[in-house]
Amino acid sequence: MEGQNRKDGIEMSGVITPEQSLGEIVGKYPLLSGFFEKNGIDYCCGGKETLREAAAEHNIDENNLIKQLEKELERLDEFQADEITWETRPASELVDYIVARHHGYIKQNLPDSEAHLRKILQVHSEVNPNEMMGDERAIVRLPKLLTAFLEMKESISKHLKEEEDEVFPAIKNDAVDESLKRKILKLQEEHEELGETLEKIKQLATDFVLPEWACPTFAATYRLLSGFQADIHKHIHLENNILFPKLI
Numbered sequence: 616m617e618g619q620n621r622k623d624g625i626e627m628s629g630v631i632t633p634e635q636s637l638g639e640i641v642g643k644y645p646l647l648s649g650f651f652e653k654n655g656i657d658y659c660c661g662g663k664e665t666l667r668e669a670a671a672e673h674n675i676d677e678n679n680l681i682k683q684l685e686k687e688l689e690r691l692d693e694f695q696a697d698e699i700t701w702e703t704r705p706a707s708e709l710v711d712y713i714v715a716r717h718h719g720y721i722k723q724n725l726p727d728s729e730a731h732l733r734k735i736l737q738v739h740s741e742v743n744p745n746e747m748m749g750d751e752r753a754i755v756r757l758p759k760l761l762t763a764f765l766e767m768k769e770s771i772s773k774h775l776k777e778e779e780d781e782v783f784p785a786i787k788n789d790a791v792d793e794s795l796k797r798k799i800l801k802l803q804e805e806h807e808e809l810g811e812t813l814e815k816i817k818q819l820a821t822d823f824v825l826p827e828w829a830c831p832t833f834a835a836t837y838r839l840l841s842g843f844q845a846d847i848h849k850h851i852h853l854e855n856n857i858l859f860p861k862l863i
């Protein structure tokens with residue numbers, strides 16, 4: 616596919632350099648934090664370390680490590696299709712795209728976000744709320760933020776399952792009947808509810824504006840959550856405004 620090796624209009628090669636610090640890389644590409652976690656590379660407390668230093672410490676060839684990271688970025692950004700073209704494409708192709716691109720993103724982001732949220736909650740749980748100053752109050756909201764996130768995680772997981780197990784296969788088999796149309800209306804109602812929960816999460820995370828004292832894990836958590844929000848907006852747009860009107 617044209618543009619497959621590009622991200623945000625930039626050639627993938629050279630996006631990541633050995634001189635960049637781990638904190639800088641995860642700041643720019645929050646989803647790569649999952650890669651570092653999986654490979655035991657500390658980008659949080661060791662966030663100032665350059666990629667070259669981390670590669671040497673872990674006995675990995677630095678060029679090989681960069682290739683793996685860029686491959687991971689390409690995998691996450693595999694589909695670069697222009698959404699406008701979906702209006703003229705068959706519904707079954709759009710279904711495949713939504714599942715691969717957006718459902719795939721959610722399934723990766725949710726466990727990453729949850730792990731990050733739990734980590735910052737644990738790290739900051741020992742701060743006494745009575746001794747907090749100014750934007751340290753963001754810490755007080757963390758338990759509520761985690762609760763709202765877990766509620767959202769549960770409802771969105773059910774929602775994706777309904778789409779992938781029932782509605783999308785029927786669309787691909789051209790089996791759209793009255794009962795399926797009712798299910799589609801229910802999915803649209805769930806999109807509304809999801810939008811409200813995401814708004815609540817955004818408010819609890821003060822619009823994802825980082826407190827001054829935020830550590831790299833805190834910053835990565837907010838970026839994961841705001842990235843999730845941005846992606847879900849595109850996802851719901853494709854379903855509500857392009858896919859479902861083709862069917863009902």
Ligand SMILES: [Fe+2]
Nearest residue numbers: 713778850854
């Ligand atoms: Fe979906």
Ligand SMILES: [Fe+2]
Nearest residue numbers: 774778802854
């Ligand atoms: Fe949906």
